[in-house]
Amino acid sequence: MTTVAPVEEASKENISQEEVHHDHRLFGLAAFLVADGMTFAGFFAAYLTFRAVNPLLPGAIYELELPLPTLNTVLLLISSATFHRAGQALKRNETDLCRRWLLITATLGSAFLASQMVEYFTLPFGLTDNVYASTFYALTGFHGLHVTLGTLMILIVWWQTRKPNGRISSENVFPLEATELYWHFVDGIWVILFIILYLL
Numbered sequence: 001m002t003t004v005a006p007v008e009e010a011s012k013e014n015i016s017q018e019e020v021h022h023d024h025r026l027f028g029l030a031a032f033l034v035a036d037g038m039t040f041a042g043f044f045a046a047y048l049t050f051r052a053v054n055p056l057l058p059g060a061i062y063e064l065e066l067p068l069p070t071l072n073t074v075l076l077l078i079s080s081a082t083f084h085r086a087g088q089a090l091k092r093n094e095t096d097l098c099r100r101w102l103l104i105t106a107t108l109g110s111a112f113l114a115s116q117m118v119e120y121f122t123l124p125f126g127l128t129d130n131v132y133a134s135t136f137y138a139l140t141g142f143h144g145l146h147v148t149l150g151t152l153m154i155l156i157v158w159w160q161t162r163k164p165n166g167r168i169s170s171e172n173v174f175p176l177e178a179t180e181l182y183w184h185f186v187d188g189i190w191v192i193l194f195i196i197l198y199l200l
Contacts, residue, residue: 029178033185036146040189043142044196047135068119069198072112076147076187079108083154083180093170095161102158105183109151116144136197143193146186153179 086101125133157179160168168175 025174026178026181029181033182037185037189040139040142040192043135043139044192047132047139047196050131050135064198065119065122066198068115068122069194072115073190073194075108075112075115076190079105079112080184080187082108083183087173087176087180090161090168090173090176091170095163095166095169098176099158099161102154102161106151106154106158109147109154109183112147113144113151116140139193139197143186143189146189150179150183150186153182 082101082105086098086105089095089098089101120137125136127134127137157168157176160166160175
């Protein structure tokens with residue numbers, strides 16, 4: 001009897017230690033977003049440097065129109081709110097409501113991309129006109145790529161929350177939370193980009 005108890009206690013302790021598993025996936029995603037943010041910071045620094053050191057020729061300074069970029073800003077800010085509502089609905093196990101909010105968010109992301117394409121076709125300068133133009137297209141295009149990937153990720157999450165065979169549920173919310181964090185990051189980058197490109 002005296003030899004069995006310590007063995008049982010040791011086995012229980014080993015089991016409890018094995019059951020403790022810290023999830024570092026969100027930390028990994030945050031580290032990736034920090035690195036991605038540094039890439040955007042490099043683009044911002046290059047744009048501001050080119051603008052200060054290499055001014056355009058007289059008469060070649062392009063005034064960017066504000067209506068479309070302002071609309072894009074509103075679309076992305078609203079999409080952050082709708083995505084947050086989707087996450088809250090999933091945590092309450094309201095899957096159908098969550099899927100509706102996700103679909104609205106993906107639609108807003110698609111509307112942003114469509115609006116950005118309209119802006120590209122109406123700009124008074126082309127990709128290779130000068131350093132300013134090239135940096136502008138690189139910045140907005142790189143961000144547009146992030147919006148495209150984010151929209152696709154939202155649609156994947158929307159598909160994976162379907163019933164009864166979806167993998168994402170109130171018991172497994174990490175895929176949605178990770179995508180939501182990425183989407184908020186993309187929205188935040190756009191606000192900075194909007195200020196630097198269109199307001200300064």
